């Protein structure tokens with residue numbers, strides 16, 4: 001990992017990215033604190049891969065996505081796209097980058113303008129980037145076909161479509177300008193299970209066909225496992241573990257990842273009867289007032305005194321860049337309640 | 350006699366566009382202490398079924414053209430509103446996806462539980478308060494003596510769900526209807542709530558009807574399952590039978606369409622084409638025929654009823670068990686999937 005420079009190895013990279021939303025109160029709207037929605041995230045995304053991003057509600061997934069697209073201006077940190085820090089770009093430079101960075105939102109109902117025809121919705125990004133009218137219509141019809149809709153749908157309105165079809169419209173709009181990266185923010189969460197598979201398969205097919213790079217955000221860890229090459233787990237605005245898909249799911253190191261995986265019900269009754277669950281106590285603390293030390297310590301089954309006063313860095317713990325931020329990571333085969341190490345883990349020891 | 354027996358229940362709504370056949374001939378039974386899982390997609394009629402049991406659908410537009418809901422042998426469709434008021438709470442209680450549908454924001458949690466207790470039992474205010482504290486402790490609210498006097502907005506999402514369960518259980522109902530109780534919650538909180546429900550069921554012997562679209566949740570909790578599609582029960586049976594040998598093409602497709610946490614993810618998902626039917630213009634023949642991977646010509650003509658295909662295992666499909674098994678193998682072979 002080139003921690004000190006040499007950007008360009010990755011298609012997309014964030015460095016110590018932070019978003020602290022001010023909390024205002026009183027008649028004078030004074031800032032009385034900050035919601036640390038994203039609090040120091042380093043992510044590297046390779047060309048052509050799907051990086052899954054999981055975590056519970058409010059952990060900062062959508063905010064991170066918006067920071068990368070500059071829909072929010074970051075409080076601190078850097079976002080490198082093809083080796084350049086795009087947070088320093090002016091409007092004109094940003095326009096050029098935007099066509100390469102697209103997003104698909106969770107809610108296929110809210111994200112499409114109900115008064116616009118499907119044709120003009122998909123054409124919008126093409127127009128912004130100066131296509132000719134003729135070309136645009138042809139391109140839109142081609143896009144409709146690519147996402148499995150019919151070119152005849154051109155003049156219809158969003159309300160005439162089912163949820164799954166609407167999400168296809170969102171996908172068509174996102175791929176209209178041949179972007180390099182698409183951030184999918186919970187693209188299937190609002191859909192019925194029988195429809196989710198249609199959209200997941202479509203996204204996977206498009207990735208192969210158009211050499212796309214995805215950041216795939218979801219709270220459903222099964223869907224993320226299915227689609228991702230690597231997976232990052234977030235908790236309270238930070239990435240607490242990142243690894244190759246199978247390594248993360250088969251040998252999670254962070255106690256939070258362990259509990260998260262253990263909490264998910266598997267549609268297999270015999271397996272369910274045999275499973276031993278780690279059930280976490282308590283709720284996720286507020287990002288306005290995150291706990292000191294390891295932010296997971298208030299719920300962690302392995303917590304030691306040391307964790308309460310020291311912040312565990314996201315460090316390499318195993319091969320293939322498997323990183324976790326925990327002083328007492330769960331060694332494979334170990335019971336989660338009992339840390340075996342008596343001294344906190346440090347990289348390189 | 351089953352604790353609850355629903356026979357050919359039909360719940361329809363009169364609307365300007367036509368009659369919505371939200372529930373259209375559903376039958377099932379629930380025994381004491383048993384858990385029935387009801388699964389199905391959005392709009393398949395799960396909530397309307399539950400609301401019918403409680404007689405909480407708005408009449409009109411709702412009406413019940415046919416069917417019986419026998420609770421301990423008594424037909425609830427014939428019960429008066431007074432009788433129903435007693436049954437709701439005393440015998441049957443319901444919890445919802447959004448706790449704020451049952452919690453009133455302007456009263457303290459304690460007041461609301463006390464109110465529920467006093468409607469059904471002759472107890473003093475002090476006794477009701479003690480009971481409220483007891484049930485809050487039961488559902489795992491820390492510091493219940495203090496928390497009892499707080500308002501719902503002072504509780505987190507998971508705690509509100511617990512408070513709602515506490516309220517539902519405060520009168521020891523025989524059946525708890527849980528309509529997507531964990532859908533809005535994070536998985537780690539869902540795990541807490543499901544663990545809590547199982548614990549309370551063991552302690553009090555409550556029967557549970559668990560409504561969810563999450564097949565994992567029913568796999569974890571249910572003794573038996575009812576799969577709903579387009580207002581009908583399309584498959585019912587013991588949980589293991591429905592999961593390992595589904596006999597209705599819809600249930601089979603549904604199980605094959607979801608990725609699994611314990612599988613590597615290399616297998617392509619099998620989507621179900623199209624989308625669920627409109628409940629006003631149901632297709633002729635089988636409701637699932639337009640989307641069914643096993644469909645044959647007769648399916649567009651004959652409307653299949655729920656029939657017993659194997660002991661205790663019913664499915665609404667005109668295909669024989671042999672034909673269904675053949676089709677499953679055929680499609681799996683086409684996709685190169687190994688049979689489990």
Ligand SMILES: Nc1ncnc2c1ncn2[C@@H]1O[C@H](COP(=O)(O)OP(=O)(O)OP(=O)(O)O)[C@@H](O)[C@H]1O
Pocket residue numbers: 021035036037055056057058059060061062063064219287
């Ligand atoms: N514009 C904003 N102003 C203030 N706070 C915000 C804003 N947007 C998000 N937040 C807060 O930042 C935190 C992270 O929110 P975010 O939407 O990124 O979470 P998420 O991981 O996407 O959650 P979900 O799974 O529910 O979509 C939350 O506490 C949220 O309330």
Ligand SMILES: Nc1ncnc2c1ncn2[C@@H]1O[C@H](COP(=O)(O)OP(=O)(O)OP(=O)(O)O)[C@@H](O)[C@H]1O
Pocket residue numbers: 362364369370371389390391392393394395396397398407410562628
């Ligand atoms: N008061 C009403 N008037 C008219 N139609 C109604 C009414 N209540 C429910 N319906 C219709 O009945 C059908 C079944 O709805 P129901 O709420 O039972 O679905 P569900 O299976 O619970 O779905 P979900 O998973 O989305 O909760 C829907 O088509 C719905 O629009």
Ligand code: SF4
Pocket residue numbers: 254255256294295296297298300301302303304307312325326327328329
């Ligand atoms: S550092 Fe300590 S509190 Fe944090 S996850 Fe690891 S063991 Fe738990």
Ligand SMILES: [Mg+2]
Pocket residue numbers: 061062063185
């Ligand atoms: Mg989000």
Ligand SMILES: [Mg+2]
Pocket residue numbers: 395396397528
């Ligand atoms: Mg419902």
